[in-house]
Amino acid sequence: MAQKEVVIVGAGPAGMMLAYQLVSNGVKVRVVERHPDFKREFRGELVQGSVVEQLEKAGIFKLLLERGLAIPNIERRMFVGHIRRVEVPGPREVGAVISQPGFLGLLHELCSAFPNYRLDVSTAVLEAIQENGRVVALKTRHAGAEGRVEGDLFVVCNGRNSALRKSFGLETETFETTADALWLRFDLSDAPEALPKSLDVHMFGKGVVMVTQPTSGNRLHIAYSEPDDLNKLKKDLPELRRRLLPTLKEPLRQHVDAKLSDHIEMQVLKIIVDRVKSWHAPGILFLGDAAHTMSPSGGQGLNVAIRDTFVAANHLVPALQQGASIDNLLLQKIQDERQPEINAIQAGQTRAGQMVLKPIGVLHVMFTMMGMAMRVMGKKLRAGHGIPPPQPKFLKPVAA
Ligand SMILES: Cc1cc2nc3c(=O)[nH]c(=O)nc-3n(C[C@H](O)[C@H](O)[C@H](O)COP(=O)(O)OP(=O)(O)OC[C@H]3O[C@@H](n4cnc5c(N)ncnc54)[C@H](O)[C@@H]3O)c2cc1C
Incomplete structure (x- = not known):
């Protein structure tokens, strides 16, 4: 045959x-x-x-x-604002970049x-x-x-x-999406100690979301999302700086402030x-x-x-x-x-x-209630969608 x-x-x-x-x-x-x-x-x-x-x-x-x-060992962590860490239904996620x-x-x-x-x-x-x-x-x-x-x-x-x-x-x-995302990449090889050790999602209300993560080659990935025209924002560096920097914590803020320029890699991702x-x-x-x-x-x-x-x-x-x-x-x-x-x-x-479109005050209330529900319902909510990941039968070990 x-x-x-x-x-x-x-x-x-x-x-x-x-x-x-x-x-x-x-x-x-x-x-x-x-x-x-x-x-x-x-x-x-x-x-x-x-x-x-x-x-x-x-x-x-x-x-x-x-x-x-x-x-x-990269954990995905969620925050309302800069410092309030919150939990969402689903298991604790520790993966890799x-x-x-x-x-x-x-x-x-x-x-x-x-x-x-x-x-x-x-x-x-x-x-x-x-x-x-x-x-x-x-x-x-x-x-x-x-x-x-x-x-x-x-x-x-x-x-x-x-x-x-x-x-x-x-x-x-x-399905309806509410905002696109602006991706930025910064070379932090001159300050690798400033790189985050996790993937952090910060929600600031009214659709403003900031994600930071380390990436290979001592670089920092940022995804900034808001329900505005991000292609226009990408071309207006002073305005981008005005909106982006307050969403970052130190020490990242000072590094991004110093490096943000026309030469930085940036791309708008249409969210679908x-x-x-x-x-x-x-x-x-x-x-x-x-x-x-x-x-x-x-x-x-x-x-x-x-x-x-x-x-x-x-x-x-x-x-x-x-x-x-x-x-x-x-x-x-x-x-x-x-x-x-x-x-x-x-x-x-x-x-x-x-x-994430809700105002930040509403997000605080919602996550307080979600935290209470997770404590009461425990395992059920921690299981997330509860669908076990598929097991590959033919993913052969690479030859040593
Ligand atoms: C800017 C951006 C940021 C993202 N960030 C994240 C993230 O943080 N986390 C996450 O989980 N996902 C993210 N994604 C999505 C993630 O990258 C994709 O879900 C994933 O790569 C899907 O894998 P895929 O192999 O299905 O498709 P792709 O990775 O898109 O690969 C498709 C391949 O097909 C090729 N191709 C396309 N058309 C043709 C053609 N006509 N002929 C021949 N070749 C063709 C392309 O060149 C490409 O190599 C992001 C995507 C983008 C674009």
């Missing part, structure tokens, strides 16, 4: 994690990525404990640590050890080609020339605003929370942000994208190893297993977006 080939669109965390699980289990994989490399500007970097645990078991986390690409370019580069290196792996960079997928109602190939563009990539199954991991999703006319549910109703069509499956775009709230996008791949590989590997063709029933099983967690997290993100 001829070996089946899986074509993955997009070499982001979903695409590369799936590629590693498939190629290391003997499945032929071709990844098609429009960028020439893995350099990503601002992307999700907080990997939660349950995913870190799996990366540890596979020996991937150890490699990331050895290469200085991960910062372990991982450099996305570093992580993707490492996965590519691990995949490259297998002869059944191929990565095509600088190759954009334009559309899917269907025959008899099934996707049989992709139309691509590389160096100005159009091409065709054939395969047996196409897994679309091409992130938010996926044009392929649109071209399939997949019905999308979109949406999902396609069906994650698949004959011959094609959508995973990660392409299936369900997450808000940065709660640092979930990267984690759920990786978890999607655990479930996808659990179903796809045995079928592909047997040379079976992948039908809609199997693809639906993947969606069914992932849907409850995605729905629960997106509902939480939508509620959080509404909640």
